Amino acid sequence: MAITASRRLIALISLASAAVSGSALAGKHHVLKAAPDDVAWGWLDPREKPRLTIESGDTVSIETLMHARDQIHKDVPMDQIVALRKANPGGGPHSLTGPIFVNGAAPGDVLEIRILKIRAKKVGVNFNLPGKDFPTIGAMPKEFPEGFVKYFDLDWKTRTTVFKPGVTIPLRPFPGTLAVGIDPDDPSPRKGGVKDDKLAPVSSLRPWKNGSNMDINELTEHTTIFIPVFLEGGLIWTGDSHCAQGNGEVNLTAIECSFDEIELQPIVRKDLKLSWPRIETPTHYILVGFDEDLDKAFVNALGETVDFLVTMKGLTTYEAYSLAAVAADCRVSQVVDIRKGVHCMVPKSLFTKKAPR
Numbered sequence: 001m002a003i004t005a006s007r008r009l010i011a012l013i014s015l016a017s018a019a020v021s022g023s024a025l026a027g028k029h030h031v032l033k034a035a036p037d038d039v040a041w042g043w044l045d046p047r048e049k050p051r052l053t054i055e056s057g058d059t060v061s062i063e064t065l066m067h068a069r070d071q072i073h074k075d076v077p078m079d080q081i082v083a084l085r086k087a088n089p090g091g092g093p094h095s096l097t098g099p100i101f102v103n104g105a106a107p108g109d110v111l112e113i114r115i116l117k118i119r120a121k122k123v124g125v126n127f128n129l130p131g132k133d134f135p136t137i138g139a140m141p142k143e144f145p146e147g148f149v150k151y152f153d154l155d156w157k158t159r160t161t162v163f164k165p166g167v168t169i170p171l172r173p174f175p176g177t178l179a180v181g182i183d184p185d186d187p188s189p190r191k192g193g194v195k196d197d198k199l200a201p202v203s204s205l206r207p208w209k210n211g212s213n214m215d216i217n218e219l220t221e222h223t224t225i226f227i228p229v230f231l232e233g234g235l236i237w238t239g240d241s242h243c244a245q246g247n248g249e250v251n252l253t254a255i256e257c258s259f260d261e262i263e264l265q266p267i268v269r270k271d272l273k274l275s276w277p278r279i280e281t282p283t284h285y286i287l288v289g290f291d292e293d294l295d296k297a298f299v300n301a302l303g304e305t306v307d308f309l310v311t312m313k314g315l316t317t318y319e320a321y322s323l324a325a326v327a328a329d330c331r332v333s334q335v336v337d338i339r340k341g342v343h344c345m346v347p348k349s350l351f352t353k354k355a356p357r
């Protein structure tokens with residue numbers, strides 16, 4: 001993790017660039033609706049024709065659908081949910097709107113994606129698949145052999161929903177999946193078991209360096225995510241919309257919902273180089289790590305945290321490791337997407353003056 005002086009300077013220049021206001025960059029506004037026939041179901045296909053082409057700094061309002069191209073909706077029974085899950089073997093349940101091609105985005109760049117607004121629809125659902133039929137899905141499938149589904153009416157005036165009388169859940173919508181085009185070197189299995197095609201579709205189940213099914217509940221309005229670009233145009237997808245979720249997402253799902261609108265502003269960053277996504281909220285810097293082994297996911301996230309504190313905040317590696325121990329809050333994002341996720345939150349309030357040049 002040795003950091004050269006030049007790399008530190010590049011990082012500091014990148015921070016300054018990130019401070020450019022959205023209004024200074026804003027271009028055209030676009031709208032991308034989600035028709036079931038145009039929405040991907042459970043696979044990120046890099047050869048899919050873009051649904052929209054935009055410029056860096058443009059804004060786009062994107063509609064999303066419920067799982068399985070909106071086939072899961074209020075009062076759909078458990079057996080139908082199971083049938084839909086089995087109808088797409090290897091793929092995720094997610095409905096994904098996209099891809100969006102951003103002119104100028106090239107492999108090696110970073111897409112800075114600002115989440116400007118989220119307006120969710122009025123129905124949500126949580127379910128676990130029956131462990132007797134899906135023995136590897138969910139955190140405790142053996143203990144929950146039967147399936148369970150619960151639908152929610154979402155009250156956006158109070159921003160709450162009632163779980164049952166006496167139990168009220170606050171609503172905090174965010175995209176469970178926000179991705180750019182696949183990493184050709186992603187070790188995930190490919191659709192149809194293809195072995196020798198790095199551009200074969202990848203299941204939407206596993207989060208990776210391109211973002212995808214991260215299920216990080218901090219990705220709310222007024223948050224920015226920085227994702228490394230692997231394919232020309234970036235190719236942005238979103239879906240798996242959530243209206244509330246606890247860290248871990250332990251039974252398989254959050255309050256799954258859909259959005260009338262998630263407004264994004266993608267900005268091409270040629271001055272910034274990343275290996276993994278990074279997130280910035282009004283109060284925190286968030287570093288992520290993913291792996292099928294939860295311990296390795298944690299180490300990946302911690303390594304990203306140390307690297308961030310060195311490159312962006314001017315600490316030595318030992319100082320960064322120490323600060324992570326005493327002030328960073330590392331959380332399990334989810335344990336149910338085959339590839340587990342951890343995110344480490346670094347409070348902005350720690351930094352009372354600018355990093356040294």
